[in-house]
Amino acid sequence: MSTQAELKESINPRSKENCLLVLKNVSKSFPGVKALDGVDLDVRAGEVHALLGENGAGKSTLMKILAGIYQPDGGEVILEDQLVHMSSPIEAREHGVLLIHQELSLVPDMTVAENVFLGNIPRFANIFVNNRHLNDRCGEILTRLNCKFEATERLGNLSIANQQMVEIARALVFQPKVVVFDEPTASLTDYEKVVLFGVIRELKESGTAIVYISHRMDEIFELSDRISVLRDGTYQGTFETAQTNEDEVTQRMIGRDLDADIEHQPPELGIKALKVDGLGIEGLYSDISFDVHVGEVVGFYGLVGAGRTEVMETIFGLRKPDSGSVQINGEDLIINSPSDAIDHGLGLVPESRKEQGLVLGMSCKDNTTLANIRKFTRFGWIDTAAERAIFEEYMEKLRIKCPGWEYETLNLSGGNQQKVVIGKWLSTSPKILILDEPTRGIDVGSKSEIHHLIRELAKSGLAVIVVSSEMPEVLTVSDRIIAMYDGSITQCFDRNEVTEDTLIRAITGQTV
Amino acid sequence: MNRIINLITRQPIWIFVFICIVFFSFSSPYFLDIRNFSNILLQASTIGLIALGMTFVMINGNIDLSVGATLALAASLAVGLQPQLGIMGAVLVGLLSGILIGALNGIIAWKTGVDAFIVTLGAMIGVRGLVFIYTEEQAFYAYDLAYSDFGASSLFGIPVLALIFIFLTITAHLVLKYTIHGRNVFAVGGNRVAAKEAGIRVGPHMLLNFILIGFLAALSGILLSTQMGASTPNLGRNYELWTITAVVLGGTRLTGGFGSIIGTLGGVLAIAILRNGMNLLQVPSFYVLIILGSILIIVLFIDKRFSEPKGVGA
Numbered sequence: 124m125s126t127q128a129e130l131k132e133s134i135n136p137r138s139k140e141n142c143l144l145v146l147k148n149v150s151k152s153f154p155g156v157k158a159l160d161g162v163d164l165d166v167r168a169g170e171v172h173a174l175l176g177e178n179g180a181g182k183s184t185l186m187k188i189l190a191g192i193y194q195p196d197g198g199e200v201i202l203e204d205q206l207v208h209m210s211s212p213i214e215a216r217e218h219g220v221l222l223i224h225q226e227l228s229l230v231p232d233m234t235v236a237e238n239v240f241l242g243n244i245p246r247f248a249n250i251f252v253n254n255r256h257l258n259d260r261c262g263e264i265l266t267r268l269n270c271k272f273e274a275t276e277r278l279g280n281l282s283i284a285n286q287q288m289v290e291i292a293r294a295l296v297f298q299p300k301v302v303v304f305d306e307p308t309a310s311l312t313d314y315e316k317v318v319l320f321g322v323i324r325e326l327k328e329s330g331t332a333i334v335y336i337s338h339r340m341d342e343i344f345e346l347s348d349r350i351s352v353l354r355d356g357t358y359q360g361t362f363e364t365a366q367t368n369e370d371e372v373t374q375r376m377i378g379r380d381l382d383a384d385i386e387h388q389p390p391e392l393g394i395k396a397l398k399v400d401g402l403g404i405e406g407l408y409s410d411i412s413f414d415v416h417v418g419e420v421v422g423f424y425g426l427v428g429a430g431r432t433e434v435m436e437t438i439f440g441l442r443k444p445d446s447g448s449v450q451i452n453g454e455d456l457i458i459n460s461p462s463d464a465i466d467h468g469l470g471l472v473p474e475s476r477k478e479q480g481l482v483l484g485m486s487c488k489d490n491t492t493l494a495n496i497r498k499f500t501r502f503g504w505i506d507t508a509a510e511r512a513i514f515e516e517y518m519e520k521l522r523i524k525c526p527g528w529e530y531e532t533l534n535l536s537g538g539n540q541q542k543v544v545i546g547k548w549l550s551t552s553p554k555i556l557i558l559d560e561p562t563r564g565i566d567v568g569s570k571s572e573i574h575h576l577i578r579e580l581a582k583s584g585l586a587v588i589v590v591s592s593e594m595p596e597v598l599t600v601s602d603r604i605i606a607m608y609d610g611s612i613t614q615c616f617d618r619n620e621v622t623e624d625t626l627i628r629a630i631t632g633q634t635v
Numbered sequence: 636m637n638r639i640i641n642l643i644t645r646q647p648i649w650i651f652v653f654i655c656i657v658f659f660s661f662s663s664p665y666f667l668d669i670r671n672f673s674n675i676l677l678q679a680s681t682i683g684l685i686a687l688g689m690t691f692v693m694i695n696g697n698i699d700l701s702v703g704a705t706l707a708l709a710a711s712l713a714v715g716l717q718p719q720l721g722i723m724g725a726v727l728v729g730l731l732s733g734i735l736i737g738a739l740n741g742i743i744a745w746k747t748g749v750d751a752f753i754v755t756l757g758a759m760i761g762v763r764g765l766v767f768i769y770t771e772e773q774a775f776y777a778y779d780l781a782y783s784d785f786g787a788s789s790l791f792g793i794p795v796l797a798l799i800f801i802f803l804t805i806t807a808h809l810v811l812k813y814t815i816h817g818r819n820v821f822a823v824g825g826n827r828v829a830a831k832e833a834g835i836r837v838g839p840h841m842l843l844n845f846i847l848i849g850f851l852a853a854l855s856g857i858l859l860s861t862q863m864g865a866s867t868p869n870l871g872r873n874y875e876l877w878t879i880t881a882v883v884l885g886g887t888r889l890t891g892g893f894g895s896i897i898g899t900l901g902g903v904l905a906i907a908i909l910r911n912g913m914n915l916l917q918v919p920s921f922y923v924l925i926i927l928g929s930i931l932i933i934v935l936f937i938d939k940r941f942s943e944p945k946g947v948g949a
Binding site for chain 2: 465479
């Protein structure tokens with residue numbers, strides 16, 4: 124323990140005067156779990172302080188303590204040299220500490236302004252809504268954030284990225300001293316990220332302290348001034364971003380070395396598993412043609428809204444194309460429904476595992492056999508033992524960390540949930556597997572595991588398509604990369620000839 | 636042992652059923668009588684049969700409010716058509732009417748996407764109107780005594796109607812728990828999008844459940860009319876509410892994705908035992924309503940406290 128304390132001192136000589144927020148020896152337990160064990164943290168005014176850790180390391184618990192959602196069992200929270208107790212989010216807000224949630228908590232049917240001032244609506248005569256004041260003040264904040272939508276717009280009409288901006292606007296109403304961002308870029312594209320980072324930098328310049336939680340190493344190094352690392356609820360040290368590197372913090376974070384980078388050998392191309400020709404849906408995308416061979420991974424890279432997900436949904440029978448054709452193993456097919464697609468050997472790991480991938484209230488076993496329950500029946504009756512066997516097989520193969528087959532998927536971590544979804548599709552023995560944003564919101568360790576898995580699947584004879592908004596991911600897993608922009612394919616690259624620069628140009632419509 | 640504890644925390648209604656049995660056994664000498672128990676089962680069977688179907692529909696994330704009216708229509712047809720078609724023919728028409736209304740509910744909900752609550756609310760009002768038109772506001776009597784004899788008949792000392800209920804309860808339990816259809820009931824109710832993307836044909840699946848509940852409501856109505864040897868146009872009023880009460884008491888969630896036939900059986904028995912016991916103690920039936928209303932809220936409170944997944948709502 125003493126070595127750790129020394130380490131902390133050497134890396135992080137405290138400069139007391141500009142510490143806005145200090146946590147000392149904070150602990151928090153839940154029944155059966157010690158979520159935080161003597162964690163220290165100091166955040167300065169005008170800095171971006173990144174908080175790193177794998178899922179379950181205690182980041183969220185720490186942030187919930189800051190935001191007054193949880194109360195610590197022990198330790199102190201000191202804000203501007205004052206010991207504070209924040210027993211509710213409202214109290215935290217009054218102290219100027221605001222949390223911007225990972226999952227948006229907005230009301231889609233209300234206007235932007237009403238959302239921004241939710242629970243805090245300007246009034247007159249104490250009971251009436253002061254609409255003009257409401258929209259004017261909201262407009263000011265939106266201008267500050269460089270938002271291009273109106274305060275009177277219905278929230279549900281906005282893109283996820285813009286909704287995120289509304290969430291930030293909501294925090295700014297309170298002129299916060301500390302803003303905590305929990306995975307703000309999880310559903311943003313690279314371009315939208317740039318806009319968000321601009322906003323964060325602007326906040327920082329104006330003297331606000333930013334605590335930034337993310338799994339994405341590149342973002343953290345781009346944005347942060349200092350990095351603190353948590354592992355299994357314990358504090359692992361704080362680093363000046365300029366004086367450290369990814370390897371060092373990663374090792375701190377997971378306590379082991381990540382597997383070496385995936386090697387890329389040009390795969391031995393098998394036969395064409397999937398051929399898409401001139402596929403189009405009016406208003407969504409047009410003239411999509413590409414093919415995928417057995418044994419290769421094709422990455423689809425582009426901005427959110429470029430039409431990638433819609434193309435995959437069409438191939439999988441969730442949408443009806445206006446034009447074009449799909450061939451599987453050289454056979455022209457019309458796929459009308461997901462069950463058709465499954466019959467033809469297609470699998471789709473969807474973009475959002477909670478909304479589309481899993482039935483959260485069902486057990487791991489039941490989710491695993493969801494797409495091909497017929498295989499596990501005798502005369503219409505489910506053979507539970509066979510189901511268990513298949514789940515346990517995939518639990519081992521995919522290294523799903525889960526107490527048992529009866530465990531509800533609701534309680535699994537994001538990485539393990541995603542593995543259950545992948546297991547579900549693998550159990551249908553697909554020939555072509557489509558993965559849409561396979562590692563969104565998943566910690567670094569599981570992410571790397573899933574990337575390896577994708578490579579292995581291709582090697583074992585599957586044709587794999589990976590849709591991703593993360594450039595490192597596309598570059599890591601793909602043999603070929605197809606860039607989409609605004610509903611069309613702009614370019615197709617071989618893994619070995621692509622550069623980040625050309626890729627960015629291709630997805631922002633700067634080529635052709 | 637673990638299984639028993641698990642069952643109790645997941646099925647708080649069975650604790651209540653147990654307490655009721657103990658309480659009434661001590662307070663009334665007649666309560667524990669085999670004949671009284673058969674009687675309870677018989678009384679439970681009307682709501683119980685519908686509740687079996689309602690469990691499927693509600694786990695599916697839907698609801699069916701038209702069951703009371705369907706019950707009345709089926710009973711009226713099964714009794715009223717006897718002079719023309721004979722008992723078998725009339726009963727068949729009665730059952731078909733239930734299947735038809737269920738199919739109609741299901742198809743409308745599936746094809747239009749209108750919420751099942753609204754579709755079946757419309758059906759509840761409309762079908763009741765149909766009953767009044769068909770019966771011209773008259774009660775029908777079954778002149779062939781064989782019809783009411785069936786309603787009063789027993790096998791091994793247990794009323795045949797109760798046996799039918801027991802048999803269908805076991806069947807429903809097995810179907811829900813061990814067949815593909817049963818598994819899909821949970822999947823569709825738990826996450827409709829995920830179910831669809833996993834290749835489950837959600838529309839036809841839900842349609843099947845509406846047909847099932849329509850059939851069971853009709854069956855329940857016909858069996859009820861054999862007990863009375865008659866049908867009235869007002870038969871089954873508020874039965875949709877009693878059925879939903881029983882199912883919800885049994886732990887099935889209104890939002891879908893969660894529930895069981897064992898729980899529903901507990902809910903059905905709770906209502907029947909309470910009514911029977913209070914009746915033996917000569918408590919006016921209005922007090923039963925007050926107690927049932929309170930129990931409903933208490934049981935759901937317990938359910939929320941103890942069986943909510945950990946971490947949610949923290």
